[in-house]
Amino acid sequence: MSIEQNEIAKIAELARIRIAGEQIGQVTERIAEILQMVEQLQAVNTDNIEPMANPLDATQKLRPDIVTEENRRDAFQAIAPAVENGLYLVPKVIE
Amino acid sequence: MHTNSVAQLIEGLRERQFSSVEVTQGFLDRIDALDGLYNSFISVDASAALHAAAAADKRLATGEAPPLTGIPIAHKDIFCTDGMRTSCGSRMLDNFVPPYDATVIQRFRAAGAVMLGKTNMDEFAMGSSNESSFYGPVRNPWDTGLVPGGSSGGSAAAVAAMLAPAATGTDTGGSIRQPAAFCGITGLKPTYGRVSRLGMVAFASSLDQAGPMAHSAQDCALLLNAMAGHDPLDSTSSCTDTEDYCNALDNNLQGLRIGLPDEYFGDGLDSATGECINGALRELEALGATLVQVSLPHSALTVPAYYIIAPAEASTNLSRYDGVRYGYRCPDPVDLHDLYTRTREQGFGDEVKRRILVGTYALSAGYYDAYYKKAQQVRRLIKQDFMNCFEQVDIIAGPTTPGPAFALGAKSDDPIAMYLEDVYTLAVNLAGLPGMSVPAGLVGDKPVGLQLIGRHFDESRLLNVAHRFQQATDWHLRRPESAAGPLTGGAA
Numbered sequence: 001m002s003i004e005q006n007e008i009a010k011i012a013e014l015a016r017i018r019i020a021g022e023q024i025g026q027v028t029e030r031i032a033e034i035l036q037m038v039e040q041l042q043a044v045n046t047d048n049i050e051p052m053a054n055p056l057d058a059t060q061k062l063r064p065d066i067v068t069e070e071n072r073r074d075a076f077q078a079i080a081p082a083v084e085n086g087l088y089l090v091p092k093v094i095e
Numbered sequence: 096m097h098t099n100s101v102a103q104l105i106e107g108l109r110e111r112q113f114s115s116v117e118v119t120q121g122f123l124d125r126i127d128a129l130d131g132l133y134n135s136f137i138s139v140d141a142s143a144a145l146h147a148a149a150a151a152d153k154r155l156a157t158g159e160a161p162p163l164t165g166i167p168i169a170h171k172d173i174f175c176t177d178g179m180r181t182s183c184g185s186r187m188l189d190n191f192v193p194p195y196d197a198t199v200i201q202r203f204r205a206a207g208a209v210m211l212g213k214t215n216m217d218e219f220a221m222g223s224s225n226e227s228s229f230y231g232p233v234r235n236p237w238d239t240g241l242v243p244g245g246s247s248g249g250s251a252a253a254v255a256a257m258l259a260p261a262a263t264g265t266d267t268g269g270s271i272r273q274p275a276a277f278c279g280i281t282g283l284k285p286t287y288g289r290v291s292r293l294g295m296v297a298f299a300s301s302l303d304q305a306g307p308m309a310h311s312a313q314d315c316a317l318l319l320n321a322m323a324g325h326d327p328l329d330s331t332s333s334c335t336d337t338e339d340y341c342n343a344l345d346n347n348l349q350g351l352r353i354g355l356p357d358e359y360f361g362d363g364l365d366s367a368t369g370e371c372i373n374g375a376l377r378e379l380e381a382l383g384a385t386l387v388q389v390s391l392p393h394s395a396l397t398v399p400a401y402y403i404i405a406p407a408e409a410s411t412n413l414s415r416y417d418g419v420r421y422g423y424r425c426p427d428p429v430d431l432h433d434l435y436t437r438t439r440e441q442g443f444g445d446e447v448k449r450r451i452l453v454g455t456y457a458l459s460a461g462y463y464d465a466y467y468k469k470a471q472q473v474r475r476l477i478k479q480d481f482m483n484c485f486e487q488v489d490i491i492a493g494p495t496t497p498g499p500a501f502a503l504g505a506k507s508d509d510p511i512a513m514y515l516e517d518v519y520t521l522a523v524n525l526a527g528l529p530g531m532s533v534p535a536g537l538v539g540d541k542p543v544g545l546q547l548i549g550r551h552f553d554e555s556r557l558l559n560v561a562h563r564f565q566q567a568t569d570w571h572l573r574r575p576e577s578a579a580g581p582l583t584g585g586a587a
Contacts, residue, residue: 055527
């Protein structure tokens with residue numbers, strides 16, 4: 001399976017990771033090697049095999065739908081890059 | 096004192112041969128004097144450690160102190176520690192001081208242990224050599240030109256060099272067992288779900304598991320007693336009963352059936368490493384075990400299946416690092432898109448970015464069935480192989496790694512060669528089984544690890560086999576020469 005530079009650029013955009021122009025060639029090469037290695041899976045017959053998401057085939061445990069957490073907003077905001085009046089600050093989104 | 100095992104330190108503290116403050120100061124002095132050589136710690140807070148040690152001494156004086164009271168332990172820098180930086184080896188979290196403790200940390204605090212510091216690791220636990228850390232590589236105490244393994248390389252090196260009597264690690268594809276093997280210590284990856292993942296920075300959530308790293312199986316059992324158990328705050332943690340993991344240590348091995356998978360003794364195994372493993376197996380046979388040839392026919396598919404599943408889960412987990420709520424933020428973002436993309440460009444290292452991109456690709460529209468679903472199906476086949484073996488045998492044994500520690504820089508530019516380092520350990524995570532690495536010999540001056548794999552929740556039996564092996568051998572008592580530094584003998 002080969003992968004083109006424009007596909008890597010698209011994936012990087014989906015993952016919200018900037019890749020500098022001069023690096024895209026090398027990144028593409030490395031990822032192509034990995035995709036080639038995982039290609040071995042395609043040769044395996046997996047008809048009627050249920051995909052396994054949890055190694056113990058455990059299902060999600062549920063709890064009563066009641067509030068169990070205390071409000072620690074101040075502690076969480078104290079470690080944010082930028083906050084004001086209890087809000088997280090980001091660059092202007094709407095002009 | 097630094098040469099003592101955890102079990103010996105527990106006894107000495109209770110008999111007042113020394114205090115926790117003395118023991119803790121002794122290890123802090125060793126870190127100070129020797130860690131320039133290894134770079135095994137990212138953060139050390141000596142005053143907090145001594146404060147906890149003084150509190151432990153008070154508790155010990157009352158005669159009613161929990162088992163690990165006063166024992167200094169190093170924690171991998173992946174466990175959130177309230178008020179102390181938790182970097183996960185990444186620039187992204189270089190400034191991250193968590194407002195809460197991971198459950199593992201809480202449990203050690205409740206058990207009376209003293210936190211010595213936070214150990215170096217591959218960035219976000221992605222690596223097998225500790226070279227991907229933002230804080231620089233860790234060096235192997237047996238030969239500082241070699242890697243210590245990864246990703247829990249700081250924990251392994253710190254224990255091997257006697258800078259800490261024991262440490263915590265995490266293992267997603269071999270990250271406890273492989274560095275334990277490379278550094279000549281004992282490490283246990285418990286069954287998936289045995290130890291809470293709350294507050295443990297997530298890499299691949301269906302594979303990640305925390306476990307103990309120490310000199311002996313007995314010490315690992317003592318630590319696991321503190322770590323294991325259901326956590327209502329981690330919905331994947333198991334409700335299966337825990338046990339006292341020290342209880343079965345001395346059981347004899349008469350009649351134990353040990354499976355040797357053909358696929359773990361093939362062409363990829365270094366011959367000198369293979370000889371050490373065979374020597375260890377003969378020792379187990381002499382202790383009463385029967386060796387049985389078995390097969391894990393899908394072994395060749397574990398590396399490809401893992402390198403879809405782990406990156407896919409990582410790409411999802413690491414989407415939380417957005418430069419908004421905590422961690423790194425790029426300077427002067429012009430808009431929100433720029434903030435996200437440059438924060439993640441600058442905050443993550445190459446290997447982490449590579450895995451996020453592979454995972455994003457495998458999960459993207461049109462490729463999901465061919466990659467992710469396929470890998471999940473193969474994962475079931477791999478687990479089924481183990482379940483079939485466990486109908487014939489009690490445990491499985493083989494090498495932890497294809498060879499001993501390699502030179503720093505030897506594989507850092509070749510991701511696939513690095514991935515193949517974990518060829519014998521990845522399947523254990525895919526199947527959710529418990530696995531151990533036990534010192535089993537030396538190739539020259541380089542340690543070799545014997546891997547033991549058990550049935551789900553059969554940690555006690557692994558620890559029992561490892562303990563009996565360690566009663567009959569002294570590989571786990573060997574110490575690297577570089578650690579016999581200026582403080583040998585006199586310290587603490």
